[in-house]
Amino acid sequence: MTYTQNLEGCFSKKTDYDVFYSSLSSEVMRTFRAAFEKGQLAPLSLVEQTEDIDLYQQAADRLAGFEEILILGTGGSSLGGKTLYALSSQAKPRLHFLDNIDPSTFRNLLQKIDFTKTGILVISKSGETAETLMQLLTCLQHVGKIDPAHFIVITEPRDNALRQIAEAHSWYCLDHPTDVGGRYSCFSVVGLLPAILAGLDPRAFRQGARDVLRQHLASTTPPALEGAAMGVYLEKHHHKTLSVMMPYSDLLDSFSFWYRQLWAESVGKEGKGTTPIRALGTVDQHSQLQLYLDGPKDKFFTLLTLNWEGQGERIQSTHVPEFVGKTMGDLFAAEHKATYQTLVNNGCPTRLMTLDRLDEYHLGALMMHFMIETILTSYFLDVNAFNQPAVEEGKRLAKEYIAL
Numbered sequence: 001m002t003y004t005q006n007l008e009g010c011f012s013k014k015t016d017y018d019v020f021y022s023s024l025s026s027e028v029m030r031t032f033r034a035a036f037e038k039g040q041l042a043p044l045s046l047v048e049q050t051e052d053i054d055l056y057q058q059a060a061d062r063l064a065g066f067e068e069i070l071i072l073g074t075g076g077s078s079l080g081g082k083t084l085y086a087l088s089s090q091a092k093p094r095l096h097f098l099d100n101i102d103p104s105t106f107r108n109l110l111q112k113i114d115f116t117k118t119g120i121l122v123i124s125k126s127g128e129t130a131e132t133l134m135q136l137l138t139c140l141q142h143v144g145k146i147d148p149a150h151f152i153v154i155t156e157p158r159d160n161a162l163r164q165i166a167e168a169h170s171w172y173c174l175d176h177p178t179d180v181g182g183r184y185s186c187f188s189v190v191g192l193l194p195a196i197l198a199g200l201d202p203r204a205f206r207q208g209a210r211d212v213l214r215q216h217l218a219s220t221t222p223p224a225l226e227g228a229a230m231g232v233y234l235e236k237h238h239h240k241t242l243s244v245m246m247p248y249s250d251l252l253d254s255f256s257f258w259y260r261q262l263w264a265e266s267v268g269k270e271g272k273g274t275t276p277i278r279a280l281g282t283v284d285q286h287s288q289l290q291l292y293l294d295g296p297k298d299k300f301f302t303l304l305t306l307n308w309e310g311q312g313e314r315i316q317s318t319h320v321p322e323f324v325g326k327t328m329g330d331l332f333a334a335e336h337k338a339t340y341q342t343l344v345n346n347g348c349p350t351r352l353m354t355l356d357r358l359d360e361y362h363l364g365a366l367m368m369h370f371m372i373e374t375i376l377t378s379y380f381l382d383v384n385a386f387n388q389p390a391v392e393e394g395k396r397l398a399k400e401y402i403a404l
Contacts, residue, residue: 036217067093071096077129093119256278
């Protein structure tokens with residue numbers, strides 16, 4: 001096991017949950033395994049591949065000599081790679097994930113960037129994402145001579161606006177899988193190419209995910225099934241409509257954003273689904289915990305942590321007696337344990353997940369766990385985890401308004 005999951009803090013009447021779990025879990029797992037065997041879970045099947053990684057390494061070599069790399073894309077085209085990049089200790093190239101279209105952000109960055117030393121990676125599954133196209137066209141007005149060696153594009157292998165621009169300038173193109181949506185794309189080229197550019201190990205990342213996938217295909221009561229069932233049970237029977245993800249690690253802050261999109265776009269349909277909320281320990285103990293403990297009891301909490309004890313410098317100063325001989329990691333561990341127990345003591349259903357360590361392997365395992373948990377939750381709720389019909393109107397109207 002690469003992680004442990006403690007659900008004890010979630011129970012008030014465990015017998016009620018046991019009845020709910022036993023009545024539905026077997027059917028949900030049969031649905032999951034059948035879908036995988038039929039090839040209907042392409043985002044998960046990606047982790048069984050290895051031969052494509054050499055191609056991504058060759059692509060990364062094209063940009064490896066640059067000092068800066070701008071990664072243009074939004075939502076799922078950015079969040080997976082950004083989550084991985086948090087693990088990187090590499091000095092150069094520096095990766096900049098530009099996932100919004102705030103003009104001030106672009107203005108400030110473009111004033112600092114030397115485009116002769118900068119590569120640009122453009123990611124859009126459809127090739128029609130308005131924000132990404134605007135980002136790209138804005139950059140092109142600042143690069144001077146457009147040298148194909150500075151650009152790589154990831155998009156679907158079909159005629160679209162982004163591919164037309166790329167082909168017009170002879171840029172190198174990689175195909176985005178047509179059967180993998182953006183929010184599920186972290187194990188594809190969308191996540192792996194930024195990982196390689198950041199000096200990370202894509203094989204270890206996929207291996208961690210592959211081990212968790214195989215565990216869930218083999219086990220009758222895998223961890224993601226328990227997490228999915230608990231979340232649905234708490235929403236249906238105890239009106240816990242908000243799901244708080246609170247990692248105790250700065251390196252997992254981007255993971256919370258990735259999880260938020262994955263969950264919201266996958267299960268929020270037909271009046272169903274819980275609302276994901278991101279928080280960060282210990283920061284949000286000082287901004288949100290009062291509400292969590294003493295406000296509406298409408299939340300389900302996931303505290304995510306590592307084994308922090310003993311990490312950091314040992315304090316020699318006697319100014320704060322209880323800190324003598326302790327490390328920052330000791331305090332971090334004490335804080336997450338105290339928060340967990342306080343939430344439980346105050347009747348807030350809370351699970352605690354602990355990673356053995358945080359590296360490419362374990363991050364792959366964690367992201368696969370939550371992909372599976374999301375898919376299993378969609379089966380419990382009887383919604384399609386892979387579409388997002390409600391956002392199409394906003395996209396259509398934005399195009400109409402910009403054309404005025």
